[in-house]
Amino acid sequence: MATETTGGTEAAGMPQLEFSTFPNQIFWLVIALIAIYFILSRIAMPRIAAVLAERQGTITNDLAAAEELKLKAVEAEKAYEKALADARAEASQIVAEAKAEIQADLDVELQKADAEIAAKAAESEKAIAAIRESAAESVKEVAKDTAKELVAVLGGKADAKTVTAAVNARMKG
Amino acid sequence: MEGDIAQMGQFIGAGLAAIGSGAAAIGVGHVAGNFLAGALRNPSAAASQTATLFIGIAFAEALGIFAFLVALLLMFAV
């Protein structure tokens, strides 16, 4: 207020516009700012920058270590898988070998058995053929005799030759 | 008696100057509201623009502070 001043230095208007105090404020402010500047730039900022850099380094190192461990794990997994595949291949090879061996044995046995069977079959065939031969002979004899008897009974004179021929023809037919 | 009229003039002037604070409030609200509208439309771009938001608010507010200062000057310094 222009009209009054309430007691000496007290509150004559805005204290901010009390120009007589300006040099004082500016002087102390500059001193304080310089003090803060030196405290920050000489002590605090290098320290914080160092700590931040160190932390960054630690984090990077840890990340690298983790990466390495991860690689190792992947390698171990690969090795494990390879061992598994090897074992599997070996097993299948053994199985195949065993199978082949058994197959060979089996083949040999089968061949032997086949040969035996073939021999026995041939023998039997021969025997059957002989039996059949003799049977056919016997039938022929019986038929000839029967035919002769029949012709004789029927009052004919049986010519042996003719009868034989007829029987032969019949047997063939 | 003239003193009283002068005082009345001071107070009325201070009150009128204080209207400027409200106007600055409108301005700040406008800035913040538009920022929010834009930020909701494109949230990914919002974080990079907060500095611009504060600069805009500071400029809008400075004028309100000027009005307030005029009011203070009228009240206490004239």
Add this chain to the structure above:
Amino acid sequence: MADEAKGGIEIHPMDQFIVKPLFGDGAINWYTPTNVTLWLFFAVVAVTLLMVVGTRGRAIVPSRSQSVGEMAYGFVYKMVEDVAGKEGLKYFPYIFTLFMYILLANFLGLIPMSFTTTSHIAVTAVLAGAVFITVTVLGFVKNGAGFLSLFWVSSAPLVLRPILAIIELISYFVRPVSHSIRLAGNVMAGHAVLKVFAGFAASLGVFSFIPIFGIVAIYALEVLVSAIQAYVFTILTCVYLKDALHPHH
């Protein structure tokens, strides 16, 4: 504060800003230790506590105070880098000094019965004036006459350019004014409003507790404003610095 004789509400919202000598009642010379000196000293102490004592552990995993210090450091560092670019980092210590002083002086001013150094136009004018002069000199040293292209908006039509140049020139010289008055005005306004609310209590009788709610709300707002104004002052410094380093639009 006019009509004490009439016995109205007695509110002295501006008394808290009075500069007084610490010892005695004498005149205030430029060297007299005053309450400004005291609270500037407290600001220096606060900066030291936070940034030096707080970080003395140099721990990889920071303690609480070290974490706050590192956060402030990283915050301002990133701000300078984002706004002013890599070349601006050379001026980071100065900007960090400004930021730490304003932030801690604002917060110290919020302590009841304290004195707020940043509420004084003399103080903020020195800060803003230092920024303005530094930035202008820097602009001319770095770019020579090319710094003047800051005022010559080459993207505008040719007819408009002289007019824009005048406007740009005016806005350039208003910068330190708005820069300083914004900070002082914000802080002063908040503190004055607190005092006005407190002054209501005297005339409310039994209900004199009511202004407490208003004061608490305003106080919370003031805490916010303290931080934001420090941030705004710093970021505007960065913007001006960017203009000095890269004046071309």
